[in-house]
Amino acid sequence: MRIQAVTPHHLRVPSDAGDEDLFLVELRCEKASGWGEARVPSPQRLVDAVAIIEPLLLGTEALDRGVLWERSHQRLHTSDFDASSLLGVLSAVDMGLWDLVGQTLGVPCWQLAGGAHFAALDACAVAPAGLDAEQLVSWAKAASRQYFSALRFDISADAVAGVEAIHRARQAVGSQTRFIANAGSALKDVDEALQIGTGLAQADAFWCEDLLRPGDYADWARLCREVMAPVAGGKPLWDAPQVWNCLQAGGVEILTPDLRLCGGLTGVARLAALARMYDVRVAIWPGLTPLSVVAAAHATLALPNALPLLPAPHQCYQGLLEDGPIVIDGIVELPEGPGLGTTVNRNFVEQFQHELPEADV
Numbered sequence: 001m002r003i004q005a006v007t008p009h010h011l012r013v014p015s016d017a018g019d020e021d022l023f024l025v026e027l028r029c030e031k032a033s034g035w036g037e038a039r040v041p042s043p044q045r046l047v048d049a050v051a052i053i054e055p056l057l058l059g060t061e062a063l064d065r066g067v068l069w070e071r072s073h074q075r076l077h078t079s080d081f082d083a084s085s086l087l088g089v090l091s092a093v094d095m096g097l098w099d100l101v102g103q104t105l106g107v108p109c110w111q112l113a114g115g116a117h118f119a120a121l122d123a124c125a126v127a128p129a130g131l132d133a134e135q136l137v138s139w140a141k142a143a144s145r146q147y148f149s150a151l152r153f154d155i156s157a158d159a160v161a162g163v164e165a166i167h168r169a170r171q172a173v174g175s176q177t178r179f180i181a182n183a184g185s186a187l188k189d190v191d192e193a194l195q196i197g198t199g200l201a202q203a204d205a206f207w208c209e210d211l212l213r214p215g216d217y218a219d220w221a222r223l224c225r226e227v228m229a230p231v232a233g234g235k236p237l238w239d240a241p242q243v244w245n246c247l248q249a250g251g252v253e254i255l256t257p258d259l260r261l262c263g264g265l266t267g268v269a270r271l272a273a274l275a276r277m278y279d280v281r282v283a284i285w286p287g288l289t290p291l292s293v294v295a296a297a298h299a300t301l302a303l304p305n306a307l308p309l310l311p312a313p314h315q316c317y318q319g320l321l322e323d324g325p326i327v328i329d330g331i332v333e334l335p336e337g338p339g340l341g342t343t344v345n346r347n348f349v350e351q352f353q354h355e356l357p358e359a360d361v
Contacts, residue, residue: 001029001062001104006054006093010043011352015316017129022289022317022352024344025050025092029062032103035344036095037292038088039260044357045082049089051359052081057093063104065097069266076239081361084238087263094264095295095340102339109265109295109340113302121297121332123312124150124180126288129157133165140169144177147330150206150309151177155196156184163199170203178206185210185236190219197227205229207254207283214242220251232256234271235285239263243271247278254307259286265299276305283307288314290324294340297325297332319348 011022023046027034040046053072060068072090076083102109110116125143127136136153143151151169155162166181181200187193193211200208207230212219214236224231232254237243238261246252255275257268272282282305286296290313300306312327323335323342335341 001032001100003057003060003062004028004030006050006057008046008050008089008356009349010046010354010356011349012354013316013352015314020314020316023088023092024291024349025089025096026344027057027062027093027096027100029100032100033343034062034096034099034103034339035291036092036099036264036295037260037287037289038092039258039287040085040088043354044360045085046089047356047359048081048361049085051361052079052086053089053093062097062100065094065101066266068097069094069263073263084261087238087267088261091260091262091264091267094266095259095292098265098295098298099339106338108334108338109298110301110334113265113269113298116301117304117306118301118308120308121300122149122309123327123330123332124148124152124178124309126152126311126314127154129154133161133168136165137169137172140173140177144173148312149176149178149330150180152180152182152311154182154184156182156186159183159187159192159196163196163203166200166203166205175204179203180207180209180232181205182209183211185213187211190216190222193219193223194226197223197229197231201228207232209233209254209256210235214246217246217249217251220246221249224250224253230254232283234258235261237262240270240274243274247274247280250278252280255280255282256285257282259284259292259296259299265295268296268299269303272303272305281305281307283309286310289317290321291340291344293332294321294325294334294342297334298340319345321345 005028009024125148286292
């Protein structure tokens with residue numbers, strides 16, 4: 001199964017909060033396609049990164065996915081181009097390669113990776129952006145009635161108000177539902193982060209995430225020591241040396257790599273192996289599209305130190321997959337079939353696709 005084309009796609013998908021950018025990469029072979037999602041800052045970065053990696057892939061055998069990943073990753077160190085954008089595109093390519101190999105061999109990706117460590121994966125409901133305190137409490141009540149065992153709150157816009165809303169939501173839904181609070185690396189200093197982390201611990205947060213920007217991991221380690229709730233982080237960390245520095249400093253208790261940025265399923269497995277050396281659990285962040293949630297589900301099943309918890313896909317992406325993940329009573333159920341078990345709906349792509357610029361590398 002040789003790769004005949006590597007095609008980037010930029011979609012603008014309408015949502016309640018405005019249009020959402022979605023960056024996809026398609027690997028086409030003679031009889032099948034594999035798809036993946038990239039986290040890149042712009043359409044230009046997408047097409048430029050694809051142009052750099054594409055020559056390493058065309059005409060090669062998809063079954064050589066490990067070699068292809070290593071060669072593409074090595075390009076990070078030999079190119080003057082933005083390394084994080086290259087790794088974002090490599091993340092999408094890796095998802096597609098795993099899918100193609102699974103299709104070729106007739107096995108799901110989780111089995112290709114060594115087998116499943118979990119019988120089920122919990123789904124986490126993610127609060128929509130822009131809700132005020134009253135709306136957030138109402139949303140939490142509704143999500144808990146849908147049997148979600150975990151709720152994820154974004155407090156990056158106003159952390160103090162977010163903590164107050166989470167306390168009210170805790171009173172409204174009770175103690176059985178796990179709360180995750182994401183600060184989006186928006187807090188300015190460690191003292192402010194300690195204050196917010198303490199407030200989240202008092203609300204019995206399952207974990208508090210990305211309280212500080214990457215940089216001084218001694219401050220991250222201080223949060224781990226002094227905040228009673230588990231401290232998570234890692235979405236902005238896109239390569240192994242960054243994660244290694246964080247882990248060595250004791251900067252996280254839960255590592256949260258972004259599947260779309262850190263090198264796909266292969267990249268997540270590398271980072272999870274580092275985390276395991278420090279007895280750190282891993283909670284993969286795939287974003288909110290069903291394509292990446294499916295890929296993250298396969299990766300999560302195969303990681304012994306993973307937390308079996310994934311976000312439920314956003315409703316605006318309904319229809320992206322021919323047979324997407326189904327969340328039933330708070331459980332993620334993977335589509336049956338080899339590879340990722342599903343494929344991208346081309347009608348959805350055509351409906352929301354935007355024209356891409358020419359490559360400039």
